[in-house]
Amino acid sequence: MGEVKLLGGLGYSPFVNRVEIALKLKGVEYESIAEDVKNKSPLLLQHNPIHKKIPVLIHDGKGIAESVIIVEYIDQVWEGPPILPKDPYQRAMARFWAKFIDEKCISATWKACWSTGEEQEKSKEEAMEALKFLEDEIKEENFPNLWRWMNDYCNDNFLKEILPSKDALFERFKSI
Structure with missing residues (x-):
């Protein structure tokens, strides 16, 4: 279902981990790109120009920011076990x-x-x-x-x- 990249940090981030878990639960193959949050890359700034923070999911060239929003997106786009309740x-x-x-x-x-x-x-x-x-x-x-x-x-x-x-x-x- 298209190219998937995850912009994450060089160290531990509970927000990035939240997205990684969702991707793995759904069986989504993705490229993990480590971002130096002190020296933000043009890719990060392009796909999250408002907050300029990780994580950012890039799916088919379109960026999605904020871990909870990314998890909801992953849950809606890819087949596999549900992440969020249906009710x-x-x-x-x-x-x-x-x-x-x-x-x-x-x-x-x-x-x-x-x-x-x-x-x-x-x-x-x-x-x-x-x-x-x-x-x-x-x-x-x-x-x-x-x-x-x-x-x-x-x-x-x-x-x-x-x-x-x-x-x-x-x-x-x-x-x-």
Whole structure:
């Protein structure tokens, strides 16, 4: 179904990994292109001129940006196991939680790791609050399907091949 390229980073990115998992689940062959996010390539700037960030999926010369949007696109374009629920309400909830995780959890955690002083302390508090809220929402007794999915996800051999190990992540972030 046409040429597929994925513009990703030189290191670990949960957003790029999200897209890689979707492509692999659908069995899509693609070219992975590592981007230096500090020295953005003309290809990245051409296909994501607004945000100038990775990941970007290029399918038949057309660029799609933002990992959640890319995953939805992959789910609609290629055959294979569904990624998002077919039920409109469940699909909306999947989008909601993906946005919550991106905007509240990952953003605050990233700021807590890389800022300093008062900004870092504020970011730590925001990250802890968001993660606590998320943990309260996914308690096993309240969300057995989500809990089961999370366990299956963390123990899936297919995903273990794609995602970096905890030790590799720890060493990478320790060295920065």
